[in-house]
Amino acid sequence: MAFQPDSPNNQFQFNNIYRLLITKLETKRQQSPESFSKSIYILPAINDDMEHQLEQELEQERKEHMGQRIILIPYCLAESYWIGILIEFEANEQILRAEYIDPVIGSDIIPDSLKNQITKVYPFAVLRSRDLSKHNERKFSETLTVENLLEAVKYDLFAFPADPELKIRELTEKLNSGLAKHKLHNMDQLQQEIKDLEERIQRLHQQGRQEKAEEEMELLRELQELAGLSDKINELTSSVTFSPSPHINEPFMQEPPRKPSLSTDIMHLDERTKTLSDITELLDEANAMPPCARKTTIELIIYFEQRLLEEKSPSPHAETLVSSLDKLQDQLKQEELFSENASEILHHLKLHVTSSNYALMVSRLKELLEKIRPLNVGEIQRLVLKAKKAADSIRNKDIILLVGVTGSGKSTTIQFLSGATMKEVRVETSPGKYLEHITAVGPMQNPELNYITSSPLQKSETRYIAPVTVQLKGLLGAHESGEMIFCDAPGFEDT
Structure with a gap:
C-alpha cells in the first residue's frame, strides 16, 4: 500500500514535491534557457493508491494542451517512495519518449497498473525505464525524483543545439542507420509501417494477445523515434541557413522536381531488365526442386518481385500469404533450418505482409534465402558457363x-x-x-x-x-x- 494523502503531513509532502519541481524548473530555465526551450507542464503528484488518478490527470492534460511539449509527473509508489515519469510529445501528438525514472537502487520494475493507465490514454505509448541518480534509501527518493526529472529534460536529445548544422548531420546519420536497420528506403515507407503496425497492435489487443502486442509496441516505439528524428531534422533545417559539406549527402535536403529524362528512364529500364532476368533464373531453380523451405522462399520472392514490377500476377488475400509464411516456418523447422535469425525475419515478414512495401518483402526474403542456401549452385554453374564462353x-x-x-x-x-x-x-x-x-x-x-x-x-x-x-x-x-x-x-x- 502507498499512503493516504489526506493526513496533513502526507498532504504537505504531495504539495511540497509539486511546488519544489515548479520552483527548480523555473530556476533551471533562467540559468539555461536553451536547455529548457520546449513547453513543460508538471502534473499534480500522483498517489498509486488512488485508482485511475494518473489516467484522469493525463486525460485532463490532453484536453488543456496540444502540440510539442514535455510533461513531468511525480508519482508516489509507497510511503516515502517517489519515482518520476517524463512524457515528450511531438507537434503531431506523437509520443517521442516516455520514461520511468526510479531513484531507488535495485528497484526498476514498472508496475503494470501504472503502465495500463498510460496506455488507456495513449495506446501506443511504450514506457521505458531510465537510470539517472540513485540511492539505497527510499527517504531520498523525493529529492532525487525532482533532480532526475529536471536532468531528463535538460539532456533532451532534441533540445535546440548550439551548432544546428552539426546536430542535423548527427540526427541524419542516426535516421539513415535506423531506416537501414528496418529495411526502409524513405519516410513514406516509415509512415506506412507505423500505420500498419498500429493497426496490427489494435487487432492483437482485440484478440487478447497482450504479450504479442507488447512485443509489437517495442518495434512501434523504435519507428516512432525515427519519425521524431525526421521531424526534428526538418525543424532544424528550416531554422538555419544550411550548407551541407561536400562529403555529406543530407537526406532531407529537398530535391527540386525533375522532369523524366532519357537517362533516368534507361536506368529504370536496366533495373527492370535485371529484375526480370532474376525472376527467370529463380523460376528455373524453383521448378527443378521438390517442395521445401528453399522453394517456398523463392516462390515468395518471385511473387513480390512481380508485384514490385507491377507485372500481372495473382493477388492472393493476406490470409493466403500468411499461410505461405506459416508453411515456410514449418518447413524450416522440419529441415532443421529454423534459427533465431530466421525467426526474426519471418516475424518481420508477417508484420508487413499486408502492406504494399514489396521492396522490403523481397529484401527480407532474399536475406532468408542466403541463410538457408549458403551456396548457390545454380548461379555458380551459370557463371562457369559464361566464363568458359x-x-x-x-x-x-x-x-x-x-x-x-x-x-x-x-x-x-x-x-x-x-x-x-x-x-x-x-x-x-x-x-x-x-x-x-x-x-x-x-x-x-x-x-x-x-x-x-x-x-x-x-x-x-x-x-x-x-x-x-x-x-x-x-x-x-x-x-x-x-x-x-x-x-x-x-x-x-x-x-
Missing part, C-alpha cells in the same frame, strides 16, 4: 585486361572506349541521398556491351571475365582495320 572467344588473342578495386571505373572505362554514348546521371543511392554517376545510355551498338554493367555504388557488378571486341573502323573510320578486345574483370576486395 568468354575464354573461348579470347583464346590465342591479344587482350587488354582492366583490373582494380571495386568501384574504380573499369566497366565505365570499357563502355567509353567501346564507343558507347556516355552521360552523367543523378542516382538515388539511399533515402534522399544522390550521387552523380557517369554511365552508358541509349541503345548499345555493340551487343557485348550489354554484359558490361556499371554501378554508382562501391559494389562489384562484374561476376566473371567479360570481353568486348571493338572494331576500330567503327570508332576511327573506314581507313582503320583490326580490332581491340577489352576485358572487364571482377573488382578486388568484395569478389
Whole structure:
C-alpha cells in the first residue's frame, strides 16, 4: 500500500514535491534557457493508491494542451517512495519518449497498473525505464525524483543545439542507420509501417494477445523515434541557413522536381531488365526442386518481385500469404533450418505482409534465402558457363585486361572506349541521398556491351571475365582495320 494523502503531513509532502519541481524548473530555465526551450507542464503528484488518478490527470492534460511539449509527473509508489515519469510529445501528438525514472537502487520494475493507465490514454505509448541518480534509501527518493526529472529534460536529445548544422548531420546519420536497420528506403515507407503496425497492435489487443502486442509496441516505439528524428531534422533545417559539406549527402535536403529524362528512364529500364532476368533464373531453380523451405522462399520472392514490377500476377488475400509464411516456418523447422535469425525475419515478414512495401518483402526474403542456401549452385554453374564462353572467344588473342578495386571505373572505362554514348546521371543511392554517376545510355551498338554493367555504388557488378571486341573502323573510320578486345574483370576486395 502507498499512503493516504489526506493526513496533513502526507498532504504537505504531495504539495511540497509539486511546488519544489515548479520552483527548480523555473530556476533551471533562467540559468539555461536553451536547455529548457520546449513547453513543460508538471502534473499534480500522483498517489498509486488512488485508482485511475494518473489516467484522469493525463486525460485532463490532453484536453488543456496540444502540440510539442514535455510533461513531468511525480508519482508516489509507497510511503516515502517517489519515482518520476517524463512524457515528450511531438507537434503531431506523437509520443517521442516516455520514461520511468526510479531513484531507488535495485528497484526498476514498472508496475503494470501504472503502465495500463498510460496506455488507456495513449495506446501506443511504450514506457521505458531510465537510470539517472540513485540511492539505497527510499527517504531520498523525493529529492532525487525532482533532480532526475529536471536532468531528463535538460539532456533532451532534441533540445535546440548550439551548432544546428552539426546536430542535423548527427540526427541524419542516426535516421539513415535506423531506416537501414528496418529495411526502409524513405519516410513514406516509415509512415506506412507505423500505420500498419498500429493497426496490427489494435487487432492483437482485440484478440487478447497482450504479450504479442507488447512485443509489437517495442518495434512501434523504435519507428516512432525515427519519425521524431525526421521531424526534428526538418525543424532544424528550416531554422538555419544550411550548407551541407561536400562529403555529406543530407537526406532531407529537398530535391527540386525533375522532369523524366532519357537517362533516368534507361536506368529504370536496366533495373527492370535485371529484375526480370532474376525472376527467370529463380523460376528455373524453383521448378527443378521438390517442395521445401528453399522453394517456398523463392516462390515468395518471385511473387513480390512481380508485384514490385507491377507485372500481372495473382493477388492472393493476406490470409493466403500468411499461410505461405506459416508453411515456410514449418518447413524450416522440419529441415532443421529454423534459427533465431530466421525467426526474426519471418516475424518481420508477417508484420508487413499486408502492406504494399514489396521492396522490403523481397529484401527480407532474399536475406532468408542466403541463410538457408549458403551456396548457390545454380548461379555458380551459370557463371562457369559464361566464363568458359568468354575464354573461348579470347583464346590465342591479344587482350587488354582492366583490373582494380571495386568501384574504380573499369566497366565505365570499357563502355567509353567501346564507343558507347556516355552521360552523367543523378542516382538515388539511399533515402534522399544522390550521387552523380557517369554511365552508358541509349541503345548499345555493340551487343557485348550489354554484359558490361556499371554501378554508382562501391559494389562489384562484374561476376566473371567479360570481353568486348571493338572494331576500330567503327570508332576511327573506314581507313582503320583490326580490332581491340577489352576485358572487364571482377573488382578486388568484395569478389
